[in-house]
Amino acid sequence: MQTTDTVLMIEPVAFGYNAQTAENNYFQVNSENSETQEKALQEFKNFVEKLRSKGITVITVKDTLEPHKPDSIFPNNWVSFGSDGKAFLYPMFAPNRRDERRPEILEAVENAGYDIKQIEDISNSENEGKYLEGTGSMIFDHTNKIAYGSVSLRLDEGLFRKFCAENGYEPVVFHSYQNAGEERLPIYHTNVMMCVADRFVVICLDCIDDEIEREKVQEVIKSSGKQLIEISEDQLQNFAGNMLQVHNSDGKTFLVMSQTAYHSLTAEQIAQIEKYSEIIYADLNTIEVNGGGSARCMLAEVFLPKA
Incomplete structure (x- = not known):
């Protein structure tokens, strides 16, 4: 299935601006102050409540104060949970994000009634300076077994192709860019510029500067039978690409995004979705500004079989 009814979310205890990730995450703005953690926690709790009120299962695990993990609120980068019972642990660019891979989080998922049959730890490529940051860097069309990946310091092309080959996905490799000051720089995660849902794809094609790559991505999306809903670079800067489709216990689907993203959309785009x-949608402003990630980044999908 393309969507799941269960997500893992990590409750922040020391959320803040992460200078290590800001090296290549141009969405981050350091506005950290004494209220940042408190505001982020309130945004987190309100978001969890909204999801649960729609019948979506949310497994929450509280972060730990030590070691300091300012980005722990974004678990989808270091872990993913497959329908075959595999849990993947991914190589992370920022050294202080590697501490987020905590065994007790996997235990909490199992304690919630899910069966982890095997743990595939591919994080050792960090020693070679090669990274593949989970479903931040890879966007999966599960039904068509396609994986989209925008090359950056957070997605090593070789690792991406190897992961796809070993797990039965066809890789679609391209490069995407954003304006950062006076420069045109690589987008750090594919999931800020595109979202694949069951019957549609939201994507910013304008950030794929190479015409041949752009046409190829369009062609793959169209051949997959999904409607293409295009967003602008300005909307991308407002996290309109950072969305995730889920379903509830009744099978009804929802597209999850931030309030910032929602208000950037046109009436026509909203109608298409x-x-x-x-x-x-939920207000995630403090998390977005300081963390440089949004709604999708906060949700690690749990496709695991029930225990």
């Missing part, structure tokens, strides 16, 4: 899914 609502043909397929109800929209859930």
